[in-house]
Amino acid sequence: MASNTWGFLSFFMVLVVTSAYPIKTKQYKPCKHLVLYFHDIIYNGMNKENATSAIVAAPQGANLTILASQFHFGNIAVFDDPVTLDNNLHSKPVGRAQGMYLYDTKNTYTAWLGFSFVFNSTDYYQGTINFIGADPLMNKTRDISIVGGTGDFFMHRGVATLMTDSFEGEVYFRLKVDIKFYECW
Amino acid sequence: MASNTWGFLSFFMVLVVTSAYPIKTKQYKPCKHLVLYFHDIIYNGMNKENATSAIVAAPQGANLTILASQFHFGNIAVFDDPVTLDNNLHSKPVGRAQGMYLYDTKNTYTAWLGFSFVFNSTDYYQGTINFIGADPLMNKTRDISIVGGTGDFFMHRGVATLMTDSFEGEVYFRLKVDIKFYECW
Amino acid sequence: MASNTWGFLSFFMVLVVTSAYPIKTKQYKPCKHLVLYFHDIIYNGMNKENATSAIVAAPQGANLTILASQFHFGNIAVFDDPVTLDNNLHSKPVGRAQGMYLYDTKNTYTAWLGFSFVFNSTDYYQGTINFIGADPLMNKTRDISIVGGTGDFFMHRGVATLMTDSFEGEVYFRLKVDIKFYECW
Numbered sequence: 001m002a003s004n005t006w007g008f009l010s011f012f013m014v015l016v017v018t019s020a021y022p023i024k025t026k027q028y029k030p031c032k033h034l035v036l037y038f039h040d041i042i043y044n045g046m047n048k049e050n051a052t053s054a055i056v057a058a059p060q061g062a063n064l065t066i067l068a069s070q071f072h073f074g075n076i077a078v079f080d081d082p083v084t085l086d087n088n089l090h091s092k093p094v095g096r097a098q099g100m101y102l103y104d105t106k107n108t109y110t111a112w113l114g115f116s117f118v119f120n121s122t123d124y125y126q127g128t129i130n131f132i133g134a135d136p137l138m139n140k141t142r143d144i145s146i147v148g149g150t151g152d153f154f155m156h157r158g159v160a161t162l163m164t165d166s167f168e169g170e171v172y173f174r175l176k177v178d179i180k181f182y183e184c185w
Numbered sequence: 186m187a188s189n190t191w192g193f194l195s196f197f198m199v200l201v202v203t204s205a206y207p208i209k210t211k212q213y214k215p216c217k218h219l220v221l222y223f224h225d226i227i228y229n230g231m232n233k234e235n236a237t238s239a240i241v242a243a244p245q246g247a248n249l250t251i252l253a254s255q256f257h258f259g260n261i262a263v264f265d266d267p268v269t270l271d272n273n274l275h276s277k278p279v280g281r282a283q284g285m286y287l288y289d290t291k292n293t294y295t296a297w298l299g300f301s302f303v304f305n306s307t308d309y310y311q312g313t314i315n316f317i318g319a320d321p322l323m324n325k326t327r328d329i330s331i332v333g334g335t336g337d338f339f340m341h342r343g344v345a346t347l348m349t350d351s352f353e354g355e356v357y358f359r360l361k362v363d364i365k366f367y368e369c370w
Numbered sequence: 371m372a373s374n375t376w377g378f379l380s381f382f383m384v385l386v387v388t389s390a391y392p393i394k395t396k397q398y399k400p401c402k403h404l405v406l407y408f409h410d411i412i413y414n415g416m417n418k419e420n421a422t423s424a425i426v427a428a429p430q431g432a433n434l435t436i437l438a439s440q441f442h443f444g445n446i447a448v449f450d451d452p453v454t455l456d457n458n459l460h461s462k463p464v465g466r467a468q469g470m471y472l473y474d475t476k477n478t479y480t481a482w483l484g485f486s487f488v489f490n491s492t493d494y495y496q497g498t499i500n501f502i503g504a505d506p507l508m509n510k511t512r513d514i515s516i517v518g519g520t521g522d523f524f525m526h527r528g529v530a531t532l533m534t535d536s537f538e539g540e541v542y543f544r545l546k547v548d549i550k551f552y553e554c555w
Binding site for chain 1: 426427428429430443444445446472473474475476480482484502503504506513514515516517527528529552553
Binding site for chain 3: 242243244245259260261287288289290295299317318319321328329330331342343344367
């Protein structure tokens with residue numbers, strides 16, 4: 001009986017470890033972590049060669065080469081931005097950030113993002129990371145959701161923290177993206 | 186041997202409980218549950234002060250202040266709607282619903298939604314909930330996916346049930362949202 | 371002591387099986403698998419009756435009945451496409467593909483997709499599957515994320531592989547979709 005009791009207790013002790021620890025790990029420590037930059041140059045009617053994004057929708061009265069008044073409310077932009085490992089626009093891209101953003105507030109700068117990071121590199125990653133979320137631009141950091149991935153990021157989920165690393169007028173901005181995966185498969 | 190057999194059987198009995206019950210719980214019982222309302226006032230050319238959304242894209246021949254014919258097929262609207270705890274438009278908002286919807290059927294009213302609930306409240310929640318999904322408006326209830334969250338809703342997933350709680354012509358509508366999280370972290 | 375040791379070892383042997391195998395299964399073997407087709411007929415100003423999609427946003431200088439130059443960069447299309455079990459446009463649809471796609475590259479054909487499969491059938495499925503992801507059209511196969519589901523696909527996640535099964539000029543294209551769920555609930 002004594003040996004049996006010991007076996008029974010040790011069973012529960014191990015069970016607690018295996019069921020509680022993985023959850024805690026998932027909550028607080030990323031299983032994969034990347035820091036990347038992407039660079040957006042908005043088409044303004046004069047920079048066709050360099051532009052990486054274009055305004056394609058606007059509210060009544062606005063046009064497609066100048067961001068709308070009222071904090072750009074109602075503009076949708078489509079983009080294909082280079083993704084780099086450092087903050088230099090001219091560094092060799094390791095991937096592309098592709099998708100759209102839209103400005104959705106009339107009294108401050110906020111955007112809503114739906115986009116993917118697309119990697120096709122033999123010396124970096126292959127696959128995609130898919131993001132959506134709200135981006136209140138005036139906050140120093142903003143968290144959006146990583147809702148899925150493919151290839152090297154198969155079924156991954158996580159949270160990405162955006163920081164505006166630099167911007168020049170209403171034509172160029174650079175985002176630093178802190179990508180933390182909490183489900184890695 | 187007898188005590189050992191007992192230990193072995195009890196091991197499997199407990200294992201069945203720990204592996205089967207969590208799955209059943211996840212399927213049928215939310216780990217967090219919120220009921221909220223949001224209020225959308227579409228810009229019609231005359232309600233600039235009150236409007237919370239604007240048509241920003243339309244099919245050929247349509248304009249940006251009147252929802253398109255053919256069940257609004259092809260319209261995209263961008264919105265920043267107040268989120269309230271009850272169904273009163275004038276209640277103090279606890280957050281904002283920000284993103285877009287688009288009408289995508291020619292012979293009935295259906296929309297496709299991509300948006301976030303954004304909370305920044307010391308006495309309610311802080312963080313975001315990210316939604317996408319199809320919204321067949323003529324159904325009494327419609328389920329969309331909660332694909333991620335941040336802050337208080339870190340990594341959450343779930344299903345949100347939308348109900349049209351009220352509407353006035355083609356300018357105002359109020360949605361009741363039954364938010365059920367099944368992954369809470 | 372001998373019997374206890376055996377119980378302890380067998381405990382760990384079973385534990386390894388129950389904790390390691392499910393992860394491997396999740397990674398490599400879908401818990402549900404569907405193959406479907408959807409058919410997109412773009413409105414070109416002359417096919418109002420048959421068209422299932424419409425260009426609703428375009429970059430400066432482009433219009434809404436002809437896909438934009440520069441690889442359609444900047445076009446957003448809204449769609450409500452029939453979903454069929456085989457590759458025949460005229461087969462009885464088992465559901466609808468509803469949402470949007472946008473062209474987001476200036477020097478090749480790539481799109482970004484946000485859409486849902488909507489099923490409401492007594493002899494097939496009831497519920498929705500929600501997709502987002504990047505679609506580099508020139509690749510034979512492209513993987514996007516299944517970020518959630520409702521009804522029969524409650525809380526499902528997975529990966530969908532898209533293949534361009536056929537296309538006719540810039541008006542009709544047919545996609546084959548290999549849907550693999552790795553989280554089925």
